[in-house]
Amino acid sequence: MTAPFLQIRGIRKDYGKVTAVQDVSLEIRRGEFLTFLGPSGSGKSTTLYILAGFQDPTAGDILLEGRSLLSTPSHLRQIGMVFQRYTLFPHLTVAENIGFPLKVRRKSRAEIDAKVKQMLELVRLEGFEDRRPSEMSGGQQQRVALARALSYDPPVLLMDEPLSALDKKLREEIQHEIRRIHQETEVTILYVTHDQEEALRMSDRIAVFSKGVIDQVGTGSELYAEPATRFVAEFIGDSDFLSCAVVASNGQSADIRLGDDWLVEGVPLHARGGGRNEGALLLRPERVQLHRNQPAATGALPVRVDDLTFLGSNVHVATTTGWGEPVAIRLPFGHDAIDGLSRGDTVWLGFDPRTAHVFC
Amino acid sequence: MLLHFERLGSWKWVLVGITALTTAFLLLPILFIAALSFGSSQWLIFPPPSWTLRWYREFFADPRWIEAAWTSFKIAALVTVFSVGIGLCASFALVRGRFKGREALKALFLTPMILPVVVLAVALYAFFLRLGLNGTVTGFVIAHLVVALPFSILAITNALEGFDKSIEDAAVLCGASPLEAKFRVTLPAIGHGLFSAAIFSFLTSWDEVVLAIFMASPTLQTLPVRIWTTLRQDLTPVIASASTLLVLFTILLMMLVALVRKGFKS
Ligand SMILES: Nc1ncnc2c1ncn2[C@@H]1O[C@H](COP(=O)(O)OP(=O)(O)OP(=O)(O)O)[C@@H](O)[C@H]1O
Numbered sequence A: 001m002t003a004p005f006l007q008i009r010g011i012r013k014d015y016g017k018v019t020a021v022q023d024v025s026l027e028i029r030r031g032e033f034l035t036f037l038g039p040s041g042s043g044k045s046t047t048l049y050i051l052a053g054f055q056d057p058t059a060g061d062i063l064l065e066g067r068s069l070l071s072t073p074s075h076l077r078q079i080g081m082v083f084q085r086y087t088l089f090p091h092l093t094v095a096e097n098i099g100f101p102l103k104v105r106r107k108s109r110a111e112i113d114a115k116v117k118q119m120l121e122l123v124r125l126e127g128f129e130d131r132r133p134s135e136m137s138g139g140q141q142q143r144v145a146l147a148r149a150l151s152y153d154p155p156v157l158l159m160d161e162p163l164s165a166l167d168k169k170l171r172e173e174i175q176h177e178i179r180r181i182h183q184e185t186e187v188t189i190l191y192v193t194h195d196q197e198e199a200l201r202m203s204d205r206i207a208v209f210s211k212g213v214i215d216q217v218g219t220g221s222e223l224y225a226e227p228a229t230r231f232v233a234e235f236i237g238d239s240d241f242l243s244c245a246v247v248a249s250n251g252q253s254a255d256i257r258l259g260d261d262w263l264v265e266g267v268p269l270h271a272r273g274g275g276r277n278e279g280a281l282l283l284r285p286e287r288v289q290l291h292r293n294q295p296a297a298t299g300a301l302p303v304r305v306d307d308l309t310f311l312g313s314n315v316h317v318a319t320t321t322g323w324g325e326p327v328a329i330r331l332p333f334g335h336d337a338i339d340g341l342s343r344g345d346t347v348w349l350g351f352d353p354r355t356a357h358v359f360c
Numbered sequence B: 001m002l003l004h005f006e007r008l009g010s011w012k013w014v015l016v017g018i019t020a021l022t023t024a025f026l027l028l029p030i031l032f033i034a035a036l037s038f039g040s041s042q043w044l045i046f047p048p049p050s051w052t053l054r055w056y057r058e059f060f061a062d063p064r065w066i067e068a069a070w071t072s073f074k075i076a077a078l079v080t081v082f083s084v085g086i087g088l089c090a091s092f093a094l095v096r097g098r099f100k101g102r103e104a105l106k107a108l109f110l111t112p113m114i115l116p117v118v119v120l121a122v123a124l125y126a127f128f129l130r131l132g133l134n135g136t137v138t139g140f141v142i143a144h145l146v147v148a149l150p151f152s153i154l155a156i157t158n159a160l161e162g163f164d165k166s167i168e169d170a171a172v173l174c175g176a177s178p179l180e181a182k183f184r185v186t187l188p189a190i191g192h193g194l195f196s197a198a199i200f201s202f203l204t205s206w207d208e209v210v211l212a213i214f215m216a217s218p219t220l221q222t223l224p225v226r227i228w229t230t231l232r233q234d235l236t237p238v239i240a241s242a243s244t245l246l247v248l249f250t251i252l253l254m255m256l257v258a259l260v261r262k263g264f265k266s
């Protein structure tokens, strides 16, 4: 069995009394696009800086193709990085910026020129050779930064929120570019963002960070369909949580009671610690069924319709349970169940227990 | 803007008047000295009866003046080199360092700016007496370095604070060692600060007179000291021409600054 390409093993970083990250472990395949997704302060940058060698971990190790990187200083790690802030060298032209890594490696003039040309083509900035960073837009600067980071063919490219300073349209455009460049160069990318849409759009896999630990690693659809924690469920996609009582459980799944008397059996359970019998039921808006009349066979929960919003192909129904918790339902436009529905009506919610999740 | 110059009406002429007066107040003494240096009168009579270049000829013919000017230049150049070098190291510590008492240390470095120069001069004189440094170039350079360094540190810390450390980090990840990254990226990027530091240091030493009088010996004098001592012996118009040359050199230097600043901007 061959060792994974890049391994992060039990990384921990303390700043005095503050623990920035703990127990972060990941295995990254060669050529993979892996995104660190999490809210501000969750330790994404810290992990990236440890990989870059700007910070030493308090504990843990990093292995590239089986060899530890920790004793290698930053400038010898051969890792490329694009930063959140604009970091082009202000006194150098675009061509000189992109050629910089080759120049410090004492490559020949001809080799540098050829590579710079190739990189400018890659990021589609031909003709910008002699511009100064101050004469370019933020998006162009970040593309040059990307070209500079890739000019020495690093095996790993780190990107710390490289697009967060750009407006939405430009951001989406460059996300596309990065995706394309990833496919063309087959470089392994570790990407940091706190924007779930960006993460879902770009990544092969996503590592969700929360308070210094990785809650879950998986593809976007795995995280959406099988969230390991309530935090992941909340962070990825739209979600509502209903409080429920856990009546019985076998560790894997649980029987829960919703409201006064609706018993739902066999809901996948994600228990953390103590055997409390209060849980939170995760409902995704597009998975919730809406019945106009109380269904006879299966159980259902009566709710009041608060609002109806038409969003083109979808209709969004906002409802409230008898005890005051909101539940959103999304139905395709023209669905029978919403024909003639109006505010204040009482409807019944249903769902497939196997696709729901209960967290406690 | 609330107070727009064009909208001030007749008030604008008051402003123009005040500006003209201030300019005249600042410039007239210099113009006066320059005029005297070309005047033919031995007694510095104003307005000069006729014009001559005689005092400049005398200045350039007298090896003592030339030597004083050369000494001034030499000392100022040495002060510039040390002031920028030490100022750069100190600024890195002050801006990048994370240690207790950093703010206090910065304040301490800047005290020579507010300390009366004469106090400093007396203290250095007494101190150098023990070391035998009075009347030596080393003594001069150290004394001027004390007053030049604060300007240097101020200019360089400002530039360094405005420089994003991530840019240097990027250079390191590009494969430059931390030292190489500083030389190839950080120093060129804060070049304007280094340049200001150099000019301020040079000028501080170039026209400094109080410390110089204490440090000077009959055989080692700077231009300002020579002007001062000559002034006390006899009132020759050569002093006027020496002063004019001193001012001229300073003006040339400031013009160079303006030109280079423009270069940094573009
Ligand atoms: N140099 C430092 N000294 C002390 N604490 C730090 C330092 N750097 C980071 N931290 C702390 O470590 C935690 C993780 O920070 P980190 O920068 O990794 O978060 P992040 O996930 O990148 O957040 P953001 O999205 O805001 O960039 C935070 O609580 C932060 O306050």
Ligand SMILES: [Mg+2]
Binding pocket: A044, A045, A046, A160
């Ligand atoms: Mg960050």
